[in-house]
Amino acid sequence: MRQQQIGIKAFIRTISHKQLFLPIFALCLVLLFNIIKTPAFFNISIQNGVLYGYIVDIINRASELIILSVGMTLVIASGGIDISVGAVSALAAAVCVRLLGSSYDFYATPLVLSILAACVAGLACGAFNGFLVAKMKIQAMVATLILFTAGRGIAQLISAREINGRMVPGQILYVRMDSFKNIGGFLPRVVVPTPVFIAIGVVLLAYLLLTRTALGLYIKSVGINSGAGRLVGINSVFITFLCYLICGLTASVAGVISASRIYSCDANNIGLYMELDAILAVAMGGNSLAGGKFSLAGSVIGAITIQALTTSLYAMGVTADQLPVYKAIVVVLIVAIQSSEFKRWLSIYKQKIQMRKAVAQ
C-alpha cells in the first residue's frame, strides 16, 4: 500500500516536471470549465455540409494564432521578441487584397500571385527586422518597434482606392472574388475549415525544418548563448536573421487568412493585438521568454488555450473590450509562477514547513 502511494507521488512528480505539463493542464482546466457550463461542448455535427460545434470553432479561430506563434516561438527561442507581427499581417493583407483588386479598382492579379506577393511583403518585413536585430545588434523589441509603428501606416497607404478621381489611402477594401473566400472559409465539398489545414501544414513544415535539419539545435544554442555558439562555429547572425524571416512569413500567412475571413482588408483592425496574443501563446506553452529552450507543441497548445479562454469568456457574456482584463491576469499569473524567484520562494517555504514538522516531531 505504502509502496503504491510512493509510486503515485513519483509519477505525479515526473509528470509535473515535464515542460508540457503546465500548458496541457491549463487547457484541460479551461475545457473542463466549459463542459460544466455547457454540456453540449464536445458535440460536433454537420450542418450545411460543414462541421459545426464549439471545438471546431475554437480550432478554426485559433489557426491564425497557431501560425503566428510558430514564428514567434522561433524568434523568442533565439533570444529576441517580435512585436511587429500584427502590423506585418495587416500589411500583407493589404498587399494581397490591393493586388487582387477590390470592388472599386481592378488590378485582378491571379490569386496565387497575390498571395505570393503578400508572402514576399512579409518576408521583406522579416528581413528588415532581422537585419536590425542580427546585423546591427539592436535590441529586438526596439528594432521591431519601428515596424510596429510604421507597419499599419504603410498598410493604410497601400489600402487606397479611387474616390472622385483621387487615390485616397486608409480605406477598407472589399474583395469580390469567390476563390479568395476559400482560404478563410471552406474548400468545396470539404467539411473542415481551410485555416485548420493551413495551420497544420505550417506547424508540420516548421517541425520538419527544426527536427530534420540542425536548425532547431542551432536556434537553441544561439538563444542560450550566442557568443558560445559563435565560438563553436555557428553563424549566429544568420540563424537569428532566419528566425525573423520565418516570423515575417508566418505573419503574412496569418494576415491573408484574416483578410479572407472578413472578405476584405481593414488595415486598422487586422492583427490588432495579435502580437500580444502570440507572445502570450508562447509564454503559456511553457517556453522561457528569455530564449533558449523551446517547444513547438507547447506554443500550439498555448494558442489553442488562449482561443478556448477567449471563446468561453465570450460565452460568459464578457465583451470583446473587457477581455484584456482577464487575459492580463492570466499572463501575470503564468509568468509569475514560471519565474525563478517564485520557485526560490516556494522552496524556502517548503523548507520552513519541513523544519516545523521536524520540530513538532
Place this chain on the structure above:
Amino acid sequence: MNILGIAKRKISGTSFLLVITIVMFIIMYFAGVLIYHEQGFGKMQTLMNMLIDNAGLIIAAAGMTIVIITGGIDISIGSVIGLVCMMLADMMQNHGMNAWLSIGLVLLFGVFFGIVQGWLIAYLKLQPFIVTLAGMFFCRGLTAMISVNQIAITDNQTFLDMATKNIYLFFGATVNKRGIKLYPFIHPSVIIALVALIAVWYILRYTKFGRGVFAIGGSEQSALLMGLNVRRIKMRAYVLNGFLAALAGFVFCLNTTSGFVEQARGFEMEAIASTVIGGTLLTGGVGTAIGSFFGVMIKATIETYIRSNGTLSSWWNKIVLSALLCFFIVLQSIFASLKSRRRI
C-alpha cells in the same frame, strides 16, 4: 590643443546624440517656417500650440526616460492614460465629484499601479516588457469596463476652466488685420508639463536616487556590488513613472475633456520614440529628460508639417516618426559599437 579637439571631446557619446536632436529640431522648425510661412508656421502661437497639444506626451516621455535609463521599459502608459481619462470623466460627469478630489484619486491610482508593476519587476524579477504588456491589457480592459461609450466632461466648471484658461505671454505678439495685438497663450497643462519635466531632470541629475538609476542602467551587477539597493531603486523608478503616467493622463484629459476606450492608443510607442530620438540609450545607463523634450518637439513639428500641408494623410506621421526612430537607433548602435571597439 586646438578647438576642434576640445569640441570633439565635449560632443562625444550621448551629448552628441542630444546635439544632433536639438540641431535637427531647429533645422526642421525653420524649414517649416520657410515652406509653410503662409499657413502661419512661423507664428509664436504655432510653437505654443505644439506645446499645448503635446503636454501629456512631454510628461509621459519624461517618465519613460527614467524607466529606460534603468534598462527597463514601460509599454502600459498609453492604456494608463486612457484609463485615467475615463476615470476622470466618469467621476466628474456621471458621479458629480469634485474636480480636485478626482484628480487626486487618479494620481493615487497611478502610484498604486506603479507599485504593483514595480513590485513584479523588481522583486519577482519578471521581464519589464511582459509585466507592462499585461498592464497595458489590464488598463485597456478596465477602461471598457467603466464605459464603452464616450463620456464628455461638460458639467464640471472647475475642470473646464482649468482646461481652457489662456495664460498670455508677453512676447512674440502678432498684429491681426484690424490692428489688434494678439499675444500668444498657453494652457495650464503646459505649465504642469514643464514643471514635471524640470522635476524629472533635477531628480535624475542631482539626487541620490537619480544617480542610482544611472548606476543600475550602466551595470546592474556593478550597482549591486557597489552596495546600492537595486530593487528599491528600480521599484521607485516604476512608481515614479506610474505617477507621471497618471499625471500625463490628467493633462491629456485637459486637452480632450472626455473619456473614450480607444484614447491614447499607441501613446507608449510615441513616448518611447521621443525618448530614443532624444538620445536616451535603450540599453540603459545614458539619457536626459531634456533630450526627450526635444524628441517630443520633433514629433510635434512633423505633425504640424502634416497639418500645414493639408494633402498628406495622417499615416505619414507614423511612417516619418518610425523612419526617424530607425535612423536614431542605427546611429546609437554605431556609436555603441565604436565605443566598444575603442575599449578593446
